[in-house]
């Protein structure tokens with residue numbers, strides 16, 4: 748019976764998708780404690796400009812876009 752074959756295939760499909768879903772996806776929500784990536788944008792506390800994290804200056808746990816802004820505070 749073709750119906751029986753389809754039913755078996757359906758069951759295999761369900762089991763297969765359940766197995767796939769169990770796998771942790773790489774695009775899971777970021778953990779709050781996770782460190783920021785270097786290409787993430789951060790706001791300069793002095794002038795408000797957004798800059799890439801890798802290009803910012805971190806002074807007393809605050810982000811600055813340039814040394815001039817660090818001097819300004």
Ligand SMILES: [Zn+2]
Pocket residue numbers: 791792793794795796811812813816
């Ligand atoms: Zn700035």
